[in-house]
Amino acid sequence: MNDRQLKYILTIAKEKNLTTAAQKLYISQPSLSSMLSTVEKQLGVKLFDRSVTPMMPTYAGEQFIETAEQIVNAYSDLRRKIDDINNAMVGRLNVGCGPQSSHMLIPKILPPFINQYPGIQINLFEERRMSLEKKLISADLDLIITTLGNSKNPNIEYITLYQEELILITSASSDVSLSPGPEEEDGYVDLKEVKDKPFVLMKSGHQLRMVIDKIFQDNGFMPKIILETDSWETCLLLTEVGSAYTVLPKPKINIMDNRCIKMFRIRPQYFREVCLCYRKGAYRSKIIDAFIDTALSFWRHYQS
Numbered sequence: 001m002n003d004r005q006l007k008y009i010l011t012i013a014k015e016k017n018l019t020t021a022a023q024k025l026y027i028s029q030p031s032l033s034s035m036l037s038t039v040e041k042q043l044g045v046k047l048f049d050r051s052v053t054p055m056m057p058t059y060a061g062e063q064f065i066e067t068a069e070q071i072v073n074a075y076s077d078l079r080r081k082i083d084d085i086n087n088a089m090v091g092r093l094n095v096g097c098g099p100q101s102s103h104m105l106i107p108k109i110l111p112p113f114i115n116q117y118p119g120i121q122i123n124l125f126e127e128r129r130m131s132l133e134k135k136l137i138s139a140d141l142d143l144i145i146t147t148l149g150n151s152k153n154p155n156i157e158y159i160t161l162y163q164e165e166l167i168l169i170t171s172a173s174s175d176v177s178l179s180p181g182p183e184e185e186d187g188y189v190d191l192k193e194v195k196d197k198p199f200v201l202m203k204s205g206h207q208l209r210m211v212i213d214k215i216f217q218d219n220g221f222m223p224k225i226i227l228e229t230d231s232w233e234t235c236l237l238l239t240e241v242g243s244a245y246t247v248l249p250k251p252k253i254n255i256m257d258n259r260c261i262k263m264f265r266i267r268p269q270y271f272r273e274v275c276l277c278y279r280k281g282a283y284r285s286k287i288i289d290a291f292i293d294t295a296l297s298f299w300r301h302y303q304s
Helices: 003-015 018-025 029-043 059-085 099-116 129-137 207-218 232-240 286-303
Strands: 091-097 120-126 143-147 156-171 198-202 224-229 246-249 261-265 271-279
Touching: 003 018, 003 029, 003 059, 018 029, 059 286, 091 099, 091 129, 091 286, 099 120, 099 143, 099 286, 129 143, 129 156, 129 271, 143 286, 156 207, 156 232, 156 286, 198 207, 198 232, 198 246, 207 246, 207 271, 224 232, 232 246, 232 261, 271 286
Parallel strands: 091 120, 091 143, 198 224
Antiparallel strands: 143 271, 156 246, 156 261, 156 271
């Protein structure tokens, strides 16, 4: 049995369908089915129950998949070590980032990294946090930049880059006013002042939306939502023209300049943490360390 067969069977387990798995692997479905049958004959057990849809691993299959993932990850680590032994900073780095953060962070971090290490190919994957974490754990990604969820995944190492404060955003012509804060603090907005206003918010299911819902719950009301979206830009555009209010993080890299909006701090303050992550226990190659150092150096310089 070879690493190609292991990867093929892991793809079948992930897709739960031979045809879909074959398409992902760019091979024919009969070839993939034949490979699986060959491995099952060698082992003397069935790895998948093909009588159900979607096809599911048998108990033997579950044990096979668990061990195969460990072998594939170990092989991936070995290749990184060999690359480092050859001491050539040439290779490939698979980086994941949330779609809302990508256009703010990647243009700031990638250029200095590429300039310093032109021999490294960067593959960027823009997906939601849960998908990014799964791909990181399965070694499909080397690093991800994402927000911290409700709890930390025990299989992931988190390096905090910065925190973003969540704020109320209105059109520039809104009549929302600040409430006085303590002398050592800026003024803040009382959210109850806008409890009857229309809101455009991120869709349910986003980690950010969970935090936003908690803000309103803590303030004793749920807003009147006229639209839910997957896009920060849609929230900002509808707010800018006065159609709705929104709550979003205030980016450390300002993308809100030259917009006809007002931004108000909320009390108590709410934050979300943005982290750079890698797989716990994985071998950290020189390429991975170089990217981490570049990202941390940028934020130290940006915040100084």
